[in-house]
Amino acid sequence: MSRRSIWRPVLDRIAPYDAGKPLEVLTAELGIPSLVRLSANENPLGPSPAVVDAITRDAARVHLYPDGASNALREAIGRRLGVAPDQIVVGNGADELIALIAWAAFDPGDEAVVPEPSFEPYTTGVVLMGATVRPSPLAGYETDLDDIRRRVTPKTKAIFLCSPHNPATTIIRQGPLLALLDSLGDDSPLIVLDEAYRDFVDDPDYPDGVSLLARYPRLLVLRTFSKIAGLAGLRVGYAIGGIDVVSRLNVVRAPYNVNRLGQVAALASIDDREHWEKTRAYVLTERAFLTAELGRRGHRFPPSQANFVLVEVKDAPAARQRLLEAGIIVRDGAGVGFPGHLRIAVGLRDTNERLLSVLDGR
Ligand SMILES: Cc1ncc(COP(=O)(O)O)c(C=O)c1O
Structure with a gap:
């Protein structure tokens, strides 16, 4: 047998x-x-020292489950960015959000366009769901948006963009990004714009993904407290998008996906600009x-x-x-x-x- x-x-x-x-x-x-x-x-x-204080103050409360939907944190992020809390989902690092996107979007037979090379978890998420990655080679160190556009088919569920790019360190500039988004039209795939390193950009031609959300309902922006706020060990990232997109991600999110100390630390960090x-x-x-x-x-x-x-x-x-x-x-x-x-x-x-x-x- x-x-x-x-x-x-x-x-x-x-x-x-x-x-x-x-x-x-x-x-x-x-x-x-x-x-x-x-x-x-x-x-x-x-x-920040204010983060260390906040974690210390909350340490004796770790027997209590965290706020399951990270409400206070979503409100604080929303206030900072000028978006509604319902447009935000907080994850156990941006890593978790990449996995949630994959769970929610991909079935076998679906495709996703991913720059090659780029941050590995995009590909892992797609492959794990039995979907197919259409790799788009970088042009030298630059994301090649024309090549990405050419690889979009009716089967494409998502396009992953990373700006600044890990590991190539380059950005996608405003003009080419808008041209891509416009060319995709109303029936666009989901465009995941990973801005994990956005706070280190000094090129004035860098677009602010969040300000584009009102115009492009299939855009989803990823950000994290790991880099600029120094909270990598606590694992707190967030996605900002349209309410429809965010509500789909909430279906697959685990009940208490972001730990108590992570939420407390991220809140304190927002206050220590x-x-x-x-x-x-x-x-x-x-x-x-x-x-x-x-x-x-x-x-x-x-x-x-x-x-x-x-x-x-x-x-x-x-x-x-x-x-x-x-x-x-x-x-x-x-x-x-x-x-x-x-x-x-x-x-x-x-x-x-x-x-x-x-x-x-x-
Ligand atoms: C491009 C990119 N996106 C997302 C992440 C994940 O960030 P987090 O620590 O919030 O999971 C990283 C981490 O290195 C990264 O390089």
């Missing part, structure tokens, strides 16, 4: 997301107490420093609009290893579709200086 097969065959086509070893484990293994991680695009300044400004100013200054120094050394890279850079280096795996031995973890570009590159988050000044001297061979 043949044995019953438990698991969906599609699982064989997906490699589990490799987030690397936890920082604490690597620190112990390498015996480098000052190990710094620049491989996960985290906030170099950490969370100064910390966001401080993070932005710091990252922009250090990004300018790092890219000027890398450029002076002859390295090539696309101009970054994110809190990380994607740099071409000779023998990237060896360079990554040298940096690791010097206490700095960076991402080998080969793991994110850019062999011959390193993806490096903007760190504190002394880390950035150390990084440069290791790349110099000093």
Whole structure:
């Protein structure tokens, strides 16, 4: 008798997301107490002290379930963005929202257009649902909106756009984005515009996805508290869209999907705008420093609009290893579709200086 097969065959086509070893484990293994991680695009300044206070105050209440629909947080985000709370769904990181979109939208036979390479979970979500990814190769480091448009068919349920792009660091500018949205017309697929790194953009031609929602009802914007607010460890992201789109995502959302401390922290973080400004100013200054120094050394890279850079280096795996031995973890570009590159988050000044001297061979 043949044995019953438990698991969906599609699982064989997906490699589990490799987030690397936890920082604490690597620190112990390498015996480098000052190990710094620049491989996960985290906030170099950490969370706001007001967030730490708020979490501390709420710590004794963790026996209570959180607000199941993140009501207070949706109201606060809505006030900040000038949208109704019903247009917002909060997730356990933007990661969860990508999964919710996939659960709610895709059946086998459906298609989604995804820039290639780009943030891996878009593809994972589509494939897991048995739908088909139509990859759209980047043009160098840029998202190729003409190519994306050409790949849209009547079967296309969603288009994923990432701006600033992870890992390429480039943005989609206002004119080309509007041209794409207009060309898709009334019967457009869902356009998921992932703005996880939006707070680090200084190009004036960067569109504000939220301001486009009224004109494009099939647009859904993703944002997160992980980067600018430094709450990556608490997992809080949000999607903003039309009420129809958001209500579909709420059907598949788990009852208490965002934990109590995450909600408290995100609320406190919204009230401490100064910390966001401080993070932005710091990252922009250090990004300018790092890219000027890398450029002076002859390295090539696309101009970054994110809190990380994607740099071409000779023998990237060896360079990554040298940096690791010097206490700095960076991402080998080969793991994110850019062999011959390193993806490096903007760190504190002394880390950035150390990084440069290791790349110099000093
Ligand atoms: C482009 C992009 N979108 C979404 C996320 C996920 O963010 P979160 O930490 O909110 O799950 C990341 C995280 O690195 C990202 O790079």
